[in-house]
Amino acid sequence: MKSGPFRFDPATLPGYGEMIVRGRVDRARARVIRGPVDRGASVVEWVVISALLVGIAAAVGLLLANKLKAKATSINLDTGAI
Numbered sequence: 001m002k003s004g005p006f007r008f009d010p011a012t013l014p015g016y017g018e019m020i021v022r023g024r025v026d027r028a029r030a031r032v033i034r035g036p037v038d039r040g041a042s043v044v045e046w047v048v049i050s051a052l053l054v055g056i057a058a059a060v061g062l063l064l065a066n067k068l069k070a071k072a073t074s075i076n077l078d079t080g081a082i
Helices: 013-034 039-073
Strands: none
Touching: none
């Protein structure tokens, strides 16, 4: 056992685990106290990126549908039988 901020030596497996857990708890406590400062900007960025990707996917889908429809209408179905 070691005195100081950690109960175990961080060079050992239990000490490393304690260090990781304490770090996560400290970040969670700080988030509760300060609040999520930059969270709104991150959400807006993801919405913009998602909207762009949806727009690109819709444009590609529309382009493919038009090409397939043009190709399908150009096929001659008259077999000449009877």
